[in-house]
Amino acid sequence: MRLTQGAFSFLPDLTDEQIGKQVQYCIDNGWAVNIEFTDDPHPRNTYWELWGQPMFDVRDAAGVMFELNECRKTYKGRHYIRVSAFDSTHTWESLRLSFITDRPEEEPGFALERQEVDGRSIRYTTRAYAANRPEGARY
Amino acid sequence: MDAVIDDPNIVPDAKAPVPGAIDLRAEFSSSGLAEVFDQLDRELVGLVPVKQRLREIGALLLVDSARKRFGLEAVSPTLHMSFTGNPGTGKTTVALRMAEILHRLGYVRKGHLVTVTRDDLVGQYIGHTAPKTKEILKKAMGGVLFIDEAYYLYRPENERDYGQEAIEILLQVMENQRDDLVVILAGYADRMERFFTANPGFRSRVAHHVDFPDYSAGELDAIGGRILETMNYRMDAGAQEAFRRYIDLRMLQPHFANGRSIRNALDRARLRQANRLFNAERPVTADDLVTLTAEDVLASRVFSGGIDSYPPLHPSN
Numbered sequence: 001m002r003l004t005q006g007a008f009s010f011l012p013d014l015t016d017e018q019i020g021k022q023v024q025y026c027i028d029n030g031w032a033v034n035i036e037f038t039d040d041p042h043p044r045n046t047y048w049e050l051w052g053q054p055m056f057d058v059r060d061a062a063g064v065m066f067e068l069n070e071c072r073k074t075y076k077g078r079h080y081i082r083v084s085a086f087d088s089t090h091t092w093e094s095l096r097l098s099f100i101t102d103r104p105e106e107e108p109g110f111a112l113e114r115q116e117v118d119g120r121s122i123r124y125t126t127r128a129y130a131a132n133r134p135e136g137a138r139y
Numbered sequence: 140m141d142a143v144i145d146d147p148n149i150v151p152d153a154k155a156p157v158p159g160a161i162d163l164r165a166e167f168s169s170s171g172l173a174e175v176f177d178q179l180d181r182e183l184v185g186l187v188p189v190k191q192r193l194r195e196i197g198a199l200l201l202v203d204s205a206r207k208r209f210g211l212e213a214v215s216p217t218l219h220m221s222f223t224g225n226p227g228t229g230k231t232t233v234a235l236r237m238a239e240i241l242h243r244l245g246y247v248r249k250g251h252l253v254t255v256t257r258d259d260l261v262g263q264y265i266g267h268t269a270p271k272t273k274e275i276l277k278k279a280m281g282g283v284l285f286i287d288e289a290y291y292l293y294r295p296e297n298e299r300d301y302g303q304e305a306i307e308i309l310l311q312v313m314e315n316q317r318d319d320l321v322v323i324l325a326g327y328a329d330r331m332e333r334f335f336t337a338n339p340g341f342r343s344r345v346a347h348h349v350d351f352p353d354y355s356a357g358e359l360d361a362i363g364g365r366i367l368e369t370m371n372y373r374m375d376a377g378a379q380e381a382f383r384r385y386i387d388l389r390m391l392q393p394h395f396a397n398g399r400s401i402r403n404a405l406d407r408a409r410l411r412q413a414n415r416l417f418n419a420e421r422p423v424t425a426d427d428l429v430t431l432t433a434e435d436v437l438a439s440r441v442f443s444g445g446i447d448s449y450p451p452l453h454p455s456n
């Protein structure tokens with residue numbers, strides 16, 4: 001099951017050229033670009049691991065692409081990788097854009113669990129199949 | 140990391156019509172290059188061979204982009220350069236202009252200059268160098284990376300030197316990401332030559348070697364004039380005469396740093412002028428404030444056989 005988180009996730013995977021253009025857009029807006037990765041695809045897992053440092057002083061998307069490729073060398077195929085852009089402007093001080101750039105080859109998806117509670121009530125919860133295995137051995 | 144384009148039918152520029160003929164002169168002015176070169180001629184004294192080389196490189200790039208528009212595939216040219224010359228001969232100043240020229244021609248996307256030396260690239264302990272070098276490279280991408288006194292990266296006497304690691308990363312990026320940044324190596328001619336001999340990888344990646352000659356006394360005087368102009372000062376006749384004598388003496392002294400020595404000498408003259416005006420205990424006119432007189436120059440130790448202050452008052456840039 002294809003993970004759809006962040007922007008563009010209903011589109012086909014972005015090419016490097018397209019990623020570069022999005023990154024340049026972020027840089028031109030003065031946002032700090034980050035590269036993050038995780039192997040826990042649960043939608044509530046908002047804190048992904050940061051690759052390196054946030055890139056505050058990179059002027060050109062090529063600098064970010066360089067780092068993205070470094071991250072891929074380590075995690076491609078085994079983790080999700082995303083690019084996010086942080087706007088430090090007062091009153092924003094939060095992410096402005098985030099999109100997935102790389103995903104594991106196989107995405108087994110999520111199980112929907114129904115828990116019967118309090119008589120006839122049911123609680124629903126999702127659990128990533130991948131999360132059954134320990135961190136680092138999931139994909 | 141070549142971009143992959145999904146649809147093979149979408150080739151960029153496919154729709155741009157192939158022109159019948161391209162007027163290189165017109166391209167030269169419309170790209171804004173003419174203006175940059177004129178400015179270069181106006182603002183930089185002397186440096187004739189350097190300006191000539193820059194024009195040649197500019198012409199190469201113009202022709203190259205013309206070829207591209209005719210669909211003649213040109214491999215993107217190697218633009219990494221080495222600037223050799225003594226201190227203060229204008230290497231950093233020209234590198235800044237180079238960044239602008241390359242930007243105008245579309246060979247770098249942003250046109251900024253990142254100036255570094257060994258300490259910015261090489262770390263203090265194992266595992267420190269690669270991230271430092273990469274950090275700088277990322278910052279410089281889209282622009283020009285200027286490595287001053289590049290030979291310090293290479294310390295043959297210490298085989299465990301971390302400089303080697305920085306060199307390897309640099310070489311890799313210089314080769315694989317030629318579209319993303321231009322590297323300019325700078326330093327004194329003889330040591331650069333030894334550096335290139337010991338690191339053939341650099342020699343083969345650097346296409347343009349530009350040599351910066353020392354300035355003549357007349358040129359130094361003219362440089363002084365330019366610097367004063369930008370600072371809104373002028374010399375009266377006596378000061379001019381004294382300054383010429385100052386240059387002749389200073390050129391023969393050790394630690395002479397061409398343009399920078401001139402700048403420093405003028406800074407000190409300004410200091411003396413300020414003191415003179417302050418101690419005169421009379422109201423000053425606008426004219427007093429902009430004029431340097433002979434005594435502001437003549438008070439220099441150079442005239443009494445001493446050496447002018449060293450290290451320079453201003454850090455090298």
Ligand SMILES: Nc1ncnc2c1ncn2[C@@H]1O[C@H](COP(=O)(O)OP(=O)(O)OP(=O)(O)O)[C@@H](O)[C@H]1O
Nearest residue numbers: 182183184226227228229230231232362398399456
């Ligand atoms: N041709 C010139 N015309 C006008 N000013 C010049 C010229 N050359 C040098 N200068 C002045 O001299 C000073 C030193 O120049 P610059 O910093 O470019 O030298 P450099 O070759 O980089 O020296 P270093 O090797 O010590 O770094 C600058 O302040 C610059 O303004």
Ligand SMILES: [Mg+2]
Nearest residue numbers: 230231287456
């Ligand atoms: Mg310099």
